[in-house]
Amino acid sequence: EKQGFKHFMLKEIYEQPGVVRACLEAYLDTSWSPESATSPIKLNLAPELYSDLKQVQIVACGTSWHASLVGKYLIEQLAGIPTMVQYASEFRYAPSPLTPNTLTIGVTQSGETADTLAALEMEKQRRAGQSPRFEARLLGITNRPESSLGHMVPQVIDTHAGIEIGVAATKTFVAQLMAFYALALDLAYHQQTLSATRLEQILLGLRQLPAQIELILESQERYIEELAHDFAETQDFIFLGRGINFPIALEGALKLKEISYIHAEGYPAGEMKHGPIALLDAKVPVVAIATPGLVYEKVLSNAQEAKARDARLIGVTPLEASESAEIFDDLLPVPVVEELLSPILAVIPLQLLAYHIAARRGLDVDQPRNLAKSVTVE
Numbered sequence: 138e139k140q141g142f143k144h145f146m147l148k149e150i151y152e153q154p155g156v157v158r159a160c161l162e163a164y165l166d167t168s169w170s171p172e173s174a175t176s177p178i179k180l181n182l183a184p185e186l187y188s189d190l191k192q193v194q195i196v197a198c199g200t201s202w203h204a205s206l207v208g209k210y211l212i213e214q215l216a217g218i219p220t221m222v223q224y225a226s227e228f229r230y231a232p233s234p235l236t237p238n239t240l241t242i243g244v245t246q247s248g249e250t251a252d253t254l255a256a257l258e259m260e261k262q263r264r265a266g267q268s269p270r271f272e273a274r275l276l277g278i279t280n281r282p283e284s285s286l287g288h289m290v291p292q293v294i295d296t297h298a299g300i301e302i303g304v305a306a307t308k309t310f311v312a313q314l315m316a317f318y319a320l321a322l323d324l325a326y327h328q329q330t331l332s333a334t335r336l337e338q339i340l341l342g343l344r345q346l347p348a349q350i351e352l353i354l355e356s357q358e359r360y361i362e363e364l365a366h367d368f369a370e371t372q373d374f375i376f377l378g379r380g381i382n383f384p385i386a387l388e389g390a391l392k393l394k395e396i397s398y399i400h401a402e403g404y405p406a407g408e409m410k411h412g413p414i415a416l417l418d419a420k421v422p423v424v425a426i427a428t429p430g431l432v433y434e435k436v437l438s439n440a441q442e443a444k445a446r447d448a449r450l451i452g453v454t455p456l457e458a459s460e461s462a463e464i465f466d467d468l469l470p471v472p473v474v475e476e477l478l479s480p481i482l483a484v485i486p487l488q489l490l491a492y493h494i495a496a497r498r499g500l501d502v503d504q505p506r507n508l509a510k511s512v513t514v515e
């Protein structure tokens with residue numbers, strides 16, 4: 138069932154263009170035009186959820202927590218609603234104060250993660266017997282609508298990734314990002330924070346993503362496989378990103394540590410000078426996500442700081458950006474897209490890098506030591 142791929146993880150990485158297409162089909166209303174008096178997004182959420190919405194809080198673990206950090210950025214930037222993201226395991230013992238205007242979202246691909254379920258059960262209890270509007274403001278984002286999560290919350294957004302077998306989440310992460318694009322745009326429509334032109338622009342950008350992911354996979358896998366040879370003995374890695382790509386730095390580091398057992402840290406690039414820069418030398422490669430946008434120049438200058446400490450610099454950056462080509466020792470090119478859409482492309486080379494380094498080390502990529510596909514204990 139690996140369909141010719143050596144591991145399920147690699148097969149699932151290659152399924153991502155199809156997953157993004159499935160999400161677009163499920164979430165976008167193809168009959169929508171700027172003249173329509175309806176949302177361009179089909180999520181079938183309760184109408185009470187939208188009225189007078191003032192705050193969003195998201196709980197999740199692991200990779201789902203990283204997707205939620207991107208979600209926070211999208212909801213705040215597109216819909217203008219303040220959003221908090223918490224680890225479910227922390228939240229359940231220190232829940233934030235709640236108002237009837239708060240929407241709580243639990244994100245879990247498996248729908249079975251004990252900490253996330255416990256946090257949501259607590260939220261359900263906190264809402265019980267209150268107004269219908271308050272009770273409706275509980276939402277799950279999951280790849281398994283039939284899971285325990287699906288039975289617990291009044292509504293779910295299905296992420297349509299199909300079953301994921303590799304313990305390291307890949308296609309379900311990309312699908313969670315798609316769910317957050319859809320949710321943020323839907324909330325923005327209801328909050329009336331975007332012009333019709335801007336909405337159309339983002340929808341157009343979303344529709345181009347599957348072909349762009351295909352392009353990255355086709356053009357880079359061989360190169361990344363070669364590059365991985367150089368890191369078979371490496372002991373530490375640093376991943377840097379800023380803004381909407383900071384969570385992608387965290388995700389790149391998590392993928393690498395999970396399956397290759399190499400120590401890896403994801404850091405917001407601007408924070409590097411406040412401590413982690415002390416770790417850098419020629420033995421610690423630095424991967425920087427430098428995609429065009431508000432923080433592009435800033436990331437490049439942070440990368441220069443690492444280079445000055447002899448770090449080998451790997452850049453996830455468009456080929457067109459000639460400034461980048463001069464700074465980085467190795468390039469993992471991604472197409473130029475608007476900043477909001479860049480995380481879903483930037484994560485692809487990082488998944489391939491983690492995969493090939495682990496495969497090169499001869500490790501059991503699909504079943505890494507000490508990990509299970511879903512963590513059903515506290």
Ligand code: M6R
Binds near residue numbers: 198244246249250511
């Ligand atoms: O099923 P969930 O999304 O709730 O799982 C959460 C984490 O356990 C999960 O993302 C874990 O970090 C993965 N192994 C990441 O690749």
